[in-house]
Amino acid sequence: MSYNTENIRNVALAGHAGTGKTTLFEALLQAGGAIQIAGSVERGTTQSDTDPQEKARGHSIDSCIAGIDRNACHINLIDTAGYTDFRGGTLAAFAAVETVAVVVNASNGIEHGTRRMMERARERGLARLLVVNKIDTDGANLPALLSSLREEFGNECLPVNLPGEHAGKVLDCFFHRDGATDFSSLAEAHQQILDQVVEINETTMGAYLDAGEEALTSEQLHDAFEQCLREGHLVPICFVSARSGAGVNELLDIFDRLLPNPAEANPPPFRNAEHLQIEVDPNPNAHAIADVFKVVNDPFVGKLSVFRVWQGTVRRESQLFIDDNRKAFKVGHLFRLNGKSHLEMEQAIPGDIAAVAKVDDIHFDAVLHDSHDEDSIHLDPLHFPQPMFGLALVPKHKGQEQKLSQALCRLAEEDPCFRVEHHKELNETVIRGLSDLHLKIMLERMNDRYGVEVITHPPRIAYRETISSSAEGHHRHKKQTGGAGQFGEVFLRVDPLERGAGFEFVDAVKGGVIPGQFIPAIEKGVRQAMESGAVAGYPLQDLRVTVYDGKYHPVDSKEVAFVSAGKKAFLDAVSKARPIVLEPIVDVEVAIPEPSVGDVTGGLASKRARIMGTDAKRDGELVIKAQAPLAELTDYPTELKAMTGGRGRYSLDLSHYEPVPPPVQRQLSEAWKPKLDED
Incomplete structure (x- = not known):
């Protein structure tokens, strides 16, 4: 099929796990003529879930792309994973589309993944749709869900179609208004969305006020509609049942008739x-x-x-x-x-x-x-969650070190939320991901694809160090071994910065007391000291170093001398600046059956966690929101499984760093001293 840019639509299906995105993906491909028969998640026959792990688990792990050619329009459709464990690929797909269709389970309503995807799409300036799937599920309260969606995401959320009687048919309330519904008149819904659309475009508004709706051409409606989507002035709500096919063709109509094409969407950053x-x-x-x-x-x-x-x-x-x-x-x-x-x-x-x-x-x-x-x-890079789960690993069989390194490199290429760290001082390789399941999948892939088995153990926690006051430091490096010697003297000051500010290096030297060519050497020494730590052997952050004085020798001063002087002057200043150890604090969301709430909240409290609130879900499930030190959650998967009979699940996101309690800092410092003395 031949098409131009104006005929392309790029749409990502996103949302919480279990909303039926892959089944909807199959239904759209079938309705659009891309495939003859829709595949089944249960039978492992879908176009989307082709990986053996996806088939075995019955849910998506990676994003999948397929095309639909319909009515001279080419639709690139991307099915994305719903589980938070695999949201790296989901967010990466947002860089390729103009529109995100956030799929909602009609029975479960608004879930955490719904909010997360709506917010990320909004931040990226993408057009958004809310697609309510499984509308024919027993017990689905569609009028209440429509009200909840508007209350949660704003009055700009309006239905462009409505379920017909018994949700067996979906009725268009934007282009056509024939038929009645169980809970709202099409005329009222049509008027609401028409008013929302025309008010954003002066030309369209003028034509509408002068001659009524009949004066509006389909082109005017399209232009105003896509402008509303582009500016976040409208979030259409569409009702479908991917299983029965109700609303699927209507959703394709919305894709090709109303969504922005690549030439109309917000410009990419x-x-x-x-x-x-x-x-x-x-x-x-x-x-x-x-x-x-x-x-x-x-x-x-x-x-x-x-x-x-x-x-x-x-x-x-x-x-x-x-x-x-x-x-x-x-x-x-x-x-x-x-x-x-x-x-x-x-x-x-x-x-x-x-x-x-x-x-x-x-x-x-x-x-x-x-x-x-x-x-x-x-x-502009997408904001990806920082992988906080870690496993240190070594190959199970000797001689596979190089093979392990290559396999990890290839896996890291595929997933922006999977990272590989090599800690030279510990001779330790650490992998980090978004959850224990995320890392489990990666290890299974490494074994299946590349034939590498590993032995794992918990890694060191990613503590950091910083200072809590300003101080000055000084060091004179002087070395004479016959012939040309080494000389460099540095005076500097350290100041604390806000959490997350990183590191600043300031050259405030006046009068050439330290020649400019040696300033980078001082910074190099400072950075070396920051990486090695000053209290417990962890990298320093959130501070400013200002070099303001020093001395040099016209013959003996060399770069190596100022590297050493800068490093030791920095350590001298840090030792006087009340250094502290920081620990990572993570946002924890735990989904559990209601009878387990007492055990789980008590267990979190014992881990120095702060309970932030709870959300009730259908079927007696609760979501507990808390903040906790990552160091306290090393064995949490096993503990949660025991407390909930295997029905609990949780996710982590890095929130911030904060000082560890004094007993913990003493313990970390004492453990580091023997190694420091040995070095």
């Missing part, structure tokens, strides 16, 4: 080397710019890099550059992803989603372009 925002032009004749939002190490085609084209045209056999690297690679094969299939394509125009294979230098979030003169350009 690209920036140049000076971090100034630049506009990309969805012109197929401009030079090409594309952003990589997904990397897959496919066992059959090799490394597959999936990208969204923002400007220009990427053609097969053309040459592209990666970021600001001047070395080009040839696009030997250009693929369109269609669920399980990789289809060859000749070119990808602005708005297209495509992939290239076997280019090892491409990385997640890389910018691909075809201009020799292109300055460094990047898309």
Whole structure:
């Protein structure tokens, strides 16, 4: 099918786990003619969940892309994982679309994942839909849910269709108004959304006031509608049943008739080397710019890099550059992803989603372009949750160290929330993810794909150090061993900064008492000391170092002398600045059966947790929200399983760092002293 940028729609299905996103994905593909028969999650036959782990668990782990060609419109549809354990890939997909369709379970109503996805899409400036699925489920109270959605997300949330009698049919209340519903008149719903749409556009409003609705063309309605979506003035609510097919064709109509195309959506936040925002032009004749939002190490085609084209045209056999690297690679094969299939394509125009294979230098979030003169350009990074769960590991069999390293590198390429750390001082490799399940999946993949088995144990907690007052430090480094010696003297001051501020280095030297070429050496020494720690061996953060005086020798002063002087002057100042150890505090959400609430809250309280509140859900489940030190949650998966009979689950997000209690700081400092003395 031939199409242009104005005919493309890019939509991500997101939302809480269990809302039926994958089943809806299948139903949309079938209704759009992309597949003959919709697959089943239960039977493991879907286009989306192709990984053996996804089939075994019955839910998505990775995002999946497929295309629908309908009414001269090409829809790129992305199915994303609902479990918070795998939301890295979900959020990454937001960099490739104009619209996020947040799917809501009609029975369960608004869940944590609903709020999270709505907020992230809003932050990114994306158009949003609320898709209420499973409307034919027994006990679903659709009028109450509609009220809850408007109360939670604002009066800009309005239905564009409504369930008919017994939810067996969905009735359009934007284009057509035929029939009645169980809980609202179509005329009233139609008037509400029409008023919301026309008021944002003066031309459309004028035509409407002068001659009524009949004077509005479909083009005027589309332009006003997509402007409302783009500016967050309207969040349409759509009702569907993916199982029965009710509302699925109507949802496709909304996709191709009302959603913004790539030329209409809010401009993506690209920036140049000076971090100034630049506009990309969805012109197929401009030079090409594309952003990589997904990397897959496919066992059959090799490394597959999936990208969204923002400007220009990427053609097969053309040459592209990666970021600001001047070395080009040839696009030997250009693929369109269609669920399980990789289809060859000749070119990808602005708005297209495509992939290239076997280019090892491409990385997640890389910018691909075809201009020799292109300055460094990047898309504003998405905010990903910081992985807080950790496991230290070693290969189970000797001689697999190199194989382990390569496997971890490939897994980290695919998931922006999976990280690999190498701690030289402990000779320890640590993997970090969003949950124990996240890490379990990664270890299973490492074994299945690469044949690497590992032994794991808890890693060190990511403590940090900082200072709580200002102080000055001084050190004179003088070394004479015959011939040219070493000399450098440094005076500096340290000041505490706000939590999360990081590190500042200030050169306040006057009169050339320390030549400018030695200032970087002082900073290097300071950074070395910060990395090694001053109280308990953990990196320092949230402080400012100001170098204001010193001395040098015209013959003996060398870079190495000022590295040493800067390092020891810094440690001298920190020792006087009331140093403290900081521990990571995490936001904890625990979903449990109601009878377990006493045991779980008591258990959290024993771990120095602060209970922030609870939310009741259907079927007698409660969600407890708390903040707790990460160090206290090392064995929490096992404890929660025991307290809830295996029915509890939880998630963590880094909240902030705060000082550890004095007994804990003494314990950490005493454990570090023997190693410090040994060094």
